[in-house]
Amino acid sequence: MSLTQNISTSISSSSSSFLAYSVFPYRDVSLPSKNFGTCRCVAIPQEEKTTYKTNVSRNANMAKLQAGYLFPEIARRRNAHLPKYPDSKVISLGIGDTTEPIPEVITSAMSKRSQALSTLQGYSGYGAEQGEKPLRAAIVSTFYGGLGIDEDDIFVSDGAKCDISRLQVLFGSEATIAVQDPSYPAYVDSSVIMGQTGLYQKDAEKYGNIEYMRCNPENGFFPDLSKVCRADIIFFCSPNNPTGSAATREQLTQLVQFAKDNGSIIVYDSAYAMYISDDKPRSIFEIPGAKEVALETASFSKYAGFTGVRLGWTVVPKELLFLDGFPVAKDFNRIVCTCFNGASNVVQAGGLACLSPEGRNAMQKVVGFYKENADIIMDTFNSLGFNVYGGRNAPYVWVHFPGRSSWDVFSEILEKTHVVTTPGSGFGPGGEGFIRVSAFGHRDNVLEACRRFKQLYK
Amino acid sequence: MYNFSTCNAMPCRNFLWPMIPQARLEIQKERVVCHTRVQRNVNLEKLQNGYLFPEISMHELQHIRKYPDAKLINLGIGDTTEPIPDIVAVSMAEYAHALSTVEGYRGYGAEQGNKALRKAIAETLYKDVQVKDSEVFVSDGSQCDITRLQLLLGSNVTMAVQDPSFPAYIDTSVIIGQAGDFEEKSGKFGNIEYMNCGPQNNFFPDLAKTRRTDIIFFCSPNNPTGQAATRQQLEELVKFAKENGSIIIFDSAYAVYVTDDSPRSIFEIPGAKEVAIEVSSFSKFAGFTGVRLGWTVVPEELCFSNGFPVINDFNRIVCTCFNGASNISQAGGLACLSSEGFMAVCSVVNYYKENAKILLETLASLGLKVYGGENAPYVWVHFPGSKSWDVFDYILEKTHIITVPGSGFGPGGEEFLRMSTFGHRETILEASKRLKNLFS
Numbered sequence: 018m019s020l021t022q023n024i025s026t027s028i029s030s031s032s033s034s035f036l037a038y039s040v041f042p043y044r045d046v047s048l049p050s051k052n053f054g055t056c057r058c059v060a061i062p063q064e065e066k067t068t069y070k071t072n073v074s075r076n077a078n079m080a081k082l083q084a085g086y087l088f089p090e091i092a093r094r095r096n097a098h099l100p101k102y103p104d105s106k107v108i109s110l111g112i113g114d115t116t117e118p119i120p121e122v123i124t125s126a127m128s129k130r131s132q133a134l135s136t137l138q139g140y141s142g143y144g145a146e147q148g149e150k151p152l153r154a155a156i157v158s159t160f161y162g163g164l165g166i167d168e169d170d171i172f173v174s175d176g177a178k179c180d181i182s183r184l185q186v187l188f189g190s191e192a193t194i195a196v197q198d199p200s201y202p203a204y205v206d207s208s209v210i211m212g213q214t215g216l217y218q219k220d221a222e223k224y225g226n227i228e229y230m231r232c233n234p235e236n237g238f239f240p241d242l243s244k245v246c247r248a249d250i251i252f253f254c255s256p257n258n259p260t261g262s263a264a265t266r267e268q269l270t271q272l273v274q275f276a277k278d279n280g281s282i283i284v285y286d287s288a289y290a291m292y293i294s295d296d297k298p299r300s301i302f303e304i305p306g307a308k309e310v311a312l313e314t315a316s317f318s319k320y321a322g323f324t325g326v327r328l329g330w331t332v333v334p335k336e337l338l339f340l341d342g343f344p345v346a347k348d349f350n351r352i353v354c355t356c357f358n359g360a361s362n363v364v365q366a367g368g369l370a371c372l373s374p375e376g377r378n379a380m381q382k383v384v385g386f387y388k389e390n391a392d393i394i395m396d397t398f399n400s401l402g403f404n405v406y407g408g409r410n411a412p413y414v415w416v417h418f419p420g421r422s423s424w425d426v427f428s429e430i431l432e433k434t435h436v437v438t439t440p441g442s443g444f445g446p447g448g449e450g451f452i453r454v455s456a457f458g459h460r461d462n463v464l465e466a467c468r469r470f471k472q473l474y475k
Numbered sequence: 476m477y478n479f480s481t482c483n484a485m486p487c488r489n490f491l492w493p494m495i496p497q498a499r500l501e502i503q504k505e506r507v508v509c510h511t512r513v514q515r516n517v518n519l520e521k522l523q524n525g526y527l528f529p530e531i532s533m534h535e536l537q538h539i540r541k542y543p544d545a546k547l548i549n550l551g552i553g554d555t556t557e558p559i560p561d562i563v564a565v566s567m568a569e570y571a572h573a574l575s576t577v578e579g580y581r582g583y584g585a586e587q588g589n590k591a592l593r594k595a596i597a598e599t600l601y602k603d604v605q606v607k608d609s610e611v612f613v614s615d616g617s618q619c620d621i622t623r624l625q626l627l628l629g630s631n632v633t634m635a636v637q638d639p640s641f642p643a644y645i646d647t648s649v650i651i652g653q654a655g656d657f658e659e660k661s662g663k664f665g666n667i668e669y670m671n672c673g674p675q676n677n678f679f680p681d682l683a684k685t686r687r688t689d690i691i692f693f694c695s696p697n698n699p700t701g702q703a704a705t706r707q708q709l710e711e712l713v714k715f716a717k718e719n720g721s722i723i724i725f726d727s728a729y730a731v732y733v734t735d736d737s738p739r740s741i742f743e744i745p746g747a748k749e750v751a752i753e754v755s756s757f758s759k760f761a762g763f764t765g766v767r768l769g770w771t772v773v774p775e776e777l778c779f780s781n782g783f784p785v786i787n788d789f790n791r792i793v794c795t796c797f798n799g800a801s802n803i804s805q806a807g808g809l810a811c812l813s814s815e816g817f818m819a820v821c822s823v824v825n826y827y828k829e830n831a832k833i834l835l836e837t838l839a840s841l842g843l844k845v846y847g848g849e850n851a852p853y854v855w856v857h858f859p860g861s862k863s864w865d866v867f868d869y870i871l872e873k874t875h876i877i878t879v880p881g882s883g884f885g886p887g888g889e890e891f892l893r894m895s896t897f898g899h900r901e902t903i904l905e906a907s908k909r910l911k912n913l914f915s
Contacts (some may be wrong), residue, residue, distance in 0.1 A: 352650070
């Protein structure tokens with residue numbers, strides 16, 4: 018791995034103090050280790066100072082990762098752009114970060130719970146690692162009514178990203194995975210970290226041992242399953258990040274059948290289900306037979322603006338069994354009890370408020386606001402003659418720039434319009450030639466961004 | 476066929492496994508049950524039981540069912556009981572409220588944590604040892620951090636633990652695939668180096684007899700023994716790590732309970748920054764067991780054998796496998812580290828330390844061999860020649876007090892019982908009374 022790539026690995030999403038050690042040099046030197054005793058905080062050129070190294074080998078899986086995680090890299094580029102154009106108003110339609118305030122019915126529940134913690138009657142310590150019972154029940158009745166999912170199939174978490182890693186820890190390094198291409202980077206990255214993959218193949222831009230299921234306009238953003246090799250685990254996100262495409266009932270029925278035929282487990286990411294405008298399924302469990310082949314992960318992040326508050330859940334049906342008949346939920350429960358200690362109680366109180374009738378209405382309003390943003394962005398790119406996808410059932414618009422490198426387009430847009438987007442290749446080789454524009458933002462920013470796009474591409 | 480004994484291991488603090496309604500059970504008998512063709516992770520098969528603390532909860536539940544009128548006292552799971560100080564609760568309430576305003580709304584935070592909080596941790600808790608805020612990674616608690624560290628280190632490293640020790644170190648090691656197979660006879664995992672800590676060696680391992688491993692988990696003040704290592708002992712440990720090129724993962728979750736001049740951070744020891752990572756938590760410090768907040772310090776100087784900085788990889792893990800601690804919890808954490816907040820949380824800590832004193836005195840007065848309690852919220856009681864689960868059962872049956880059997884923390888815990896000193900004062904006094912009745 019080159020030195021430059023190492024540096025980008027070390028850069029955080031926003032903490033500028035990280036730049037301090039981002040130039041922390043790493044060199045594969047074989048020097049005799051020296052005991053320097055007390056650490057001296059003096060800047061010494063690397064060539065003169067002998068650095069002590071432990072004798073612990075770096076995890077080879079970490080070395081396979083090609084660069085930093087995608088979104089901190091986007092943030093880094095945005096931060097690098099700011100000082101270059103101090104008067105420009107940079108608009109962020111890159112990282113899918115919610116921007117609108119959380120409805121009061123929800124925040125007041127969290128305030129109340131916080132206050133209650135300072136009282137004898139209201140104080141609570143450790144909660145159940147699987148989550149508070151009323152919240153689990155509310156999740157079932159809100160999202161899985163009539164689907165045969167029980168409260169104890171629900172595992173409340175601090176978000177889908179963390180759940181994905183816990184699921185990888187559950188499956189272990191011997192499991193093989195399939196992902197959509199393009200896909201949310203955490204599936205591939207966590208797989209590399211777990212040791213499930215081979216090395217990165219530069220020409221293909223893929224990791225060995227991962228089955229990449231191409232999703233593009235030609236196949237309606239649903240993979241041709243007849244060409245897909247069997248993998249133990251199939252990650253499937255619908256509505257999709259980054260393409261914005263939502264799978265139809267028929268497609269998901271096909272997927273469930275495919276999983277059944279291959280004895281695979283689908284990890285279904287439904288983080289954007291509430292953005293669906295039409296009658297596409299909101300949960301994999303709407304498909305008959307899915308409970309025997311799928312688990313589902315979901316999040317409050319994009320529904321309730323909980324990106325910083327941190328709350329999500331995973332559903333593992335009792336019917337989901339490993340080859341030897343052992344229930345997946347039992348092992349997941351063990352992981353949750355050992356590697357986690359529950360989502361914050363204050364936050365869970367917020368989650369419960371989200372699922373009250375008033376809370377649900379409030380969430381629908383905020384989701385509706387972002388969907389309007391998506392409409393505006395889609396209309397803009399459509400009017401400029403681009404082929405545009407997504408946006409209808411998800412807060413992401415997927416714009417095609419045929420024949421162009423997506424990082425080049427990203428840079429061009431950033432440089433010329435001061436709008437941050439996300440280059441499609443960050444989501445896998447299938448994203449090359451596309452740009453993801455996220456629909457989160459204050460209305461005036463979205464309108465302004467669209468004005469600038471029109472300027473640039475008219 | 477899978478090991479049925481793990482069925483008992485399901486945590487049933489709030490639910491029973493399996494909760495399949497009768498009608499569904501009958502349907503299942505009739506139809507063919509579908510299995511996927513995904514192999515169960517063999518590492519999970521190696522785990523011998525459920526995680527320790529849900530197991531304890533299960534015993535608690537069973538006992539309550541048996542004696543519904545008994546006033547059960549919980550000195551088992553180390554769960555804080557006293558309300559969080561107003562200043563901290565109010566800061567969280569205000570932060571939560573602000574999220575409903577345009578100016579106060581915040582989305583994703585930095586995965587490494589809020590800048591001000593990282594700075595406050597570095598400046599308040601590592602004041603004299605020059606830990607940089609950029610070396611502090613805020614988390615949702617030590618248990619999660621330990622797993623993230625295991626993910627970072629991977630399955631090819633070897634590890635050493637104190638014996639007895641907090642079960643998450645061993646369990647996560649097994650799950651990641653470092654631990655080898657379980658050996659019934661010794662009660663140990665083949666690839667883990669168990670460093671016995673008992674009264675015979677002042678609860679500090681004989682490092683001369685300790686095999687080299689890549690990673691050394693060390694908790695001080697210790698859970699479960701309550702022992703805090705001396706400066707001299709930690710200097711020995713750092714030297715041992717340096718000579719062996721090992722990395723110490725130092726768990727300082729109970730640092731604030733130290734009463735004497737035992738070190739509160741591994742970084743008080745010169746040279747530690749080149750060999751150690753420190754994990755810590757607001758749980759027992761601020762009553763945040765349910766709120767969820769902790770941190771890990773990874774010094775910039777700490778390098779793998781090829782010179783690659785550990786902090787770079789840990790940052791990558793944090794950015795990929797985590798999305799930051801809740802911003803509300805972090806607001807609370809910041810309030811805990813303000814001068815007023817710090818005083819307030821310390822007075823709650825002192826309350827638990829008083830509890831510890833009471834229990835320590837009670838048990839000592841009964842002629843029992845008691846350890847810990849002075850620098851930690853745990854009291855470690857020796858019942859020579861006994862089986863700790865038997866003592867656990869005996870005390871539960873006779874006094875309705877839940878404790879934790881020492882063997883749950885490793886074979887070195889056999890013959891011991893851990894009592895945690897969290898609880899309302901009247902509960903602790905009542906527990907003392909019952910113990911006096913039983914043992915005098």
